[in-house]
Amino acid sequence: MSHPAWDWKLSDLAEVPKHGRTVFSCFSCGGGSTMGYKLAGYTMLGNVEIDPQMMRIYRKNHNPLHPFLMPIQDFKALPNDQLPPELFDLDILDGSPPCSVFSLSGDREDKWGGEYSFREGQVVQRLDDLFFDFLDVAEKLKPRVIVAENVRGMMVGKARGFVSLVLSRFRELGYRPQLFLLNSATMGVPQKRERLFFVAAREDQALPPLQLEFNDPPVLYRDVRSGEGKPLNTSTKTYSRWKRKRPIDLSMGDVTEREKGKASDYNTIILKDQKVSNTLASSSWFLRSDEPCRISDMDSIRIQTFPSDYDFLDSDVSYVCGMSVPPLMMKRIAEQIHLQW
The missing domain is CATH 3.40.50.150 (Vaccinia Virus protein VP39)
Known part of the structure; x- marks a missing residue:
């Protein structure tokens, strides 16, 4: 295959x-x-x-x-x-x-x-x-x-x-x-x-x-999803916002806009299995919709179509991918x- x-x-x-x-x-x-x-x-x-x-x-x-x-x-x-x-x-x-x-x-x-x-x-x-x-x-x-x-x-x-x-x-x-x-x-x-x-x-x-x-045809997030993400710190605002999100929310900004009338933290994106990923930028924060964690490094590599054996040395994977x-x-x-x- x-x-x-x-x-x-x-x-x-x-x-x-x-x-x-x-x-x-x-x-x-x-x-x-x-x-x-x-x-x-x-x-x-x-x-x-x-x-x-x-x-x-x-x-x-x-x-x-x-x-x-x-x-x-x-x-x-x-x-x-x-x-x-x-x-x-x-x-x-x-x-x-x-x-x-x-x-x-x-x-x-x-x-x-x-x-x-x-x-x-x-x-x-x-x-x-x-x-x-x-x-x-x-x-x-x-x-x-x-x-x-x-x-x-x-x-x-x-x-x-x-x-x-x-x-x-x-x-x-x-x-x-x-x-x-x-x-x-x-x-x-x-x-x-x-x-x-x-x-x-x-x-x-x-x-x-x-x-x-x-x-x-589109390639959905569920098609490339792989590995464990980095769990969110349960004491952070991002975690509490993630807990309060609704199915229609696409980012943490949607949560803050609904609750405070003003979007903040809108760069923290909620990735859903049935959707195509948003643009991966060097400053992106992507969270999985069904578990309180960031996406995995392998997710970033696949979303950006980098090779799985690419050597990032000691650099942040999502930063290098997002810059490319x-x-x-x-x-x-x-x-x-x-x-x-």
């Missing part, structure tokens, strides 16, 4: 037929997109990552040929003769520029143009500049295709002006950009994760428009790019 696509191991990659197309990944984090490209038969040439811990995890699991531990601004400033020649004959330049300033939560417009360290110990940066730094790398390397992933919030309200600037920059560089709003739940991923993908082909290739349409692109989501996109282009 064959395994479902979300149930896989890093060791399975040795069996994937290679077609010779190459990828280089920026803002690689734990390598979610890297694994997606590998599952689709691509050869990964290396990565750029600013976070030392994420780079340790990436190297441990992916053994990159050309890893660059540095801010993307430093990478783009490297003289061309200090870069591997194969990076200048690249099929895909991949990147997921950090996007928290475009998240739909909080006072996001107030954050634009501000400088933030998006994790303790990292360099303070203007996060809304990073997309253009990534496109500067594209200008330097001139790949055949550029793939960039970001949050749905970039398409909402004032942020659409930012998207227009990004599309204009793609065109200035000689690329034909396309925008795709995709939900991972339609792509075989056990999670409702809406993400915006910019896919751009270099003008000189005369390629047809890319078609990306997915309609896989689901490998199966990127695999489906990468397959279509290879098939159609």
Whole structure:
């Protein structure tokens, strides 16, 4: 009996037929997109990552040929003769520029143009500049295709002006950009994760428009549920709210809104067996609906379609998963790019 696509191991990659197309990944984090490209038969040439811990995890699991531990601004400033020649004959330049300033939560417009360290110990940066730094790398390397992933919030309200600037920059560089709003739940991923993908082909290739349409049946939480979760401390507010929840409640915020007229703790999600999981974010707290505990690490791994033998070293599993692109989501996109282009 064959395994479902979300149930896989890093060791399975040795069996994937290679077609010779190459990828280089920026803002690689734990390598979610890297694994997606590998599952689709691509050869990964290396990565750029600013976070030392994420780079340790990436190297441990992916053994990159050309890893660059540095801010993307430093990478783009490297003289061309200090870069591997194969990076200048690249099929895909991949990147997921950090996007928290475009998240739909909080006072996001107030954050634009501000400088933030998006994790303790990292360099303070203007996060809304990073997309253009990534496109500067594209200008330097001139790949055949550029793939960039970001949050749905970039398409909402004032942020659409930012998207227009990004599309204009793609065109200035000689690329034909396309925008795709995709939900991972339609792509075989056990999670409702809406993400915006910019896919751009270099003008000189005369390629047809890319078609990306997915309609896989949903994978429910009960399908991936596995192992014991971490029990809630019975003296906490979260535990008492969990005890008072009703069948219609989808988060602790629903409980507090009903009881106090104002939602708080809405990031603590109640996962139900018969539903598809919510988006797994780096700060997510997912609780099982039928027992007072957080979901298990294996639940997080499966919901994000990470391999079961992935080595997280000493990092929090849900944090690394939540910071990454689901490998199966990127695999489906990468397959279509290879098939159609």
